[in-house]
Amino acid sequence: MNNxxxxxxxxxxxxxxxxxxxxxxxxxxxxxxxxxGEASDWPLWEIFIRSKQGLDHKHMGSLHAADAQMAIxxxxxxxxxxxxxxxxxxxxxxxxxxxxxxxxxxxxxxxEDKVYRHPTFYDxxxxxxxx
Amino acid sequence: MEKECIDYLxxxxxxxxxxxxxxxxxxxxxxxxxxDIAITNIALDLIGQARNFYQYAAQLINGSxxxxxxxxxxxxxxxxxxxxxxxxAYLRDRHEFKNCLLTEQPNDDWxxxxxxQFLFSSYQYFLYEELQGSSTPQIxxxxxxxxxxxxxxxxxxxxxxxxxxxxTKESHQKMISAIEExxxxxxxxxxxxxxxxxxxxxxMGVDPSSLKTKWEQKVKNVFREAxxxxxxxxxxxxxGKQGDHSEYLSHILADLQFMQRAYPNSEW
Numbered sequence: 001m002n003n004x005x006x007x008x009x010x011x012x013x014x015x016x017x018x019x020x021x022x023x024x025x026x027x028x029x030x031x032x033x034x035x036x037g038e039a040s041d042w043p044l045w046e047i048f049i050r051s052k053q054g055l056d057h058k059h060m061g062s063l064h065a066a067d068a069q070m071a072i073x074x075x076x077x078x079x080x081x082x083x084x085x086x087x088x089x090x091x092x093x094x095x096x097x098x099x100x101x102x103x104x105x106x107x108x109x110x111x112e113d114k115v116y117r118h119p120t121f122y123d124x125x126x127x128x129x130x131x
Numbered sequence: 132m133e134k135e136c137i138d139y140l141x142x143x144x145x146x147x148x149x150x151x152x153x154x155x156x157x158x159x160x161x162x163x164x165x166x167d168i169a170i171t172n173i174a175l176d177l178i179g180q181a182r183n184f185y186q187y188a189a190q191l192i193n194g195s196x197x198x199x200x201x202x203x204x205x206x207x208x209x210x211x212x213x214x215x216x217x218x219x220a221y222l223r224d225r226h227e228f229k230n231c232l233l234t235e236q237p238n239d240d241w242x243x244x245x246x247x248q249f250l251f252s253s254y255q256y257f258l259y260e261e262l263q264g265s266s267t268p269q270i271x272x273x274x275x276x277x278x279x280x281x282x283x284x285x286x287x288x289x290x291x292x293x294x295x296x297x298x299t300k301e302s303h304q305k306m307i308s309a310i311e312e313x314x315x316x317x318x319x320x321x322x323x324x325x326x327x328x329x330x331x332x333x334x335m336g337v338d339p340s341s342l343k344t345k346w347e348q349k350v351k352n353v354f355r356e357a358x359x360x361x362x363x364x365x366x367x368x369x370x371g372k373q374g375d376h377s378e379y380l381s382h383i384l385a386d387l388q389f390m391q392r393a394y395p396n397s398e399w
Contacts, residue, residue: 070290
């Protein structure tokens with residue numbers, strides 16, 4: 001049996017599996033229905049779901065699909081079967097640009113000693129609630 | 132009337148149970164993980180519909196038995212004399228099942244599974260649409276709930292028919308083969324049995340022949356988009372709704388009923 005599952009980490013999507021190279025056209029159907037290895041022809045999609053109470057779409061995970069329509073339906077079947085959502089966004093993973101973990105030091109650490117950026121140094125009148 | 136009414140419910144339930152069981156055979160074997168989940172969801176929807184119809188049928192069977200009419204031995208064996216959704220699903224024999232032959236056809240490849248679902252969902256869509264107006268509140272309610280599920284089954288299977296039909300040379304050919312194998316079972320969907328006509332005459336059910344034109348139009352539209360030829364008239368195979376089944380149903384029931392037959396009343 002060929003590889004059924006293939007791991008992709010965020011920011012680490014291999015070029016031939018949907019990341020980067022846009023010139024490669026995926027086939028519309030698996031050329032051999034029984035062979036899941038063929039599914040790697042299908043690009044990876046990132047799925048965002050808005051829940052009933054939620055105001056914004058939240059990232060739920062990723063899945064494979066031949067096109068946007070199939071991605072939305074796959075997302076419906078994979079991520080909303082337990083009443084999780086009322087709206088679905090899909091975006092092909094290759095269009096997501098991620099920050100580089102190597103940049104963490106100069107990206108995030110400088111914020112650590114700048115507590116004054118939090119709006120906690122104001123005296124709030126009692127009448128103002130829910131802050 | 133009572134017998135036709137129960138037969139009609141069993142027919143509706145059996146169609147859903149057997150197709151649901153067929154689809155469930157894909158669980159863990161789907162062509163891709165996401166579609167494995169999709170077909171399993173559909174299997175569960177169908178089995179859920181079957182449960183609703185069986186539960187109502189069991190209620191009517193128990194009611195009529197209490198009223199003193201003759202018992203149907205195979206419906207109460209091992210279950211304390213009362214019919215239930217379980218006795219109806221697990222303890223009836225092949226000739227007592229009233230599902231259409233289409234629903235018991237083997238999965239074979241993905242193309243055939245998809246086409247079987249599409250042909251049946253198109254039929255079920257128009258059927259439930261009409262059944263929402265049933266004079267029997269329970270049937271109308273089940274139809275209304277199920278129609279939402281079937282609307283998605285139809286959408287999903289239509290898109291796959293188009294995707295495969297208008298896909299690669301190989302997928303197109305597989306759809307053509309699937310049509311050749313399954314088309315002969317479509318006639319039965321619209322050929323009314325005695326219990327269907329009786330149910331229709333009481334506004335409880337629908338005469339399926341009245342759904343044929345709408346079904347043909349739907350199938351034609353999708354086939355056209357899928358670049359698949361709409362078949363010429365062929366000689367139709369029928370009998371499933373009357374209990375005259377292919378050998379395939381025996382294998383399904385052997386699988387489905389083994390546990391309850393071997394270990395009656397077992398629970399888990």
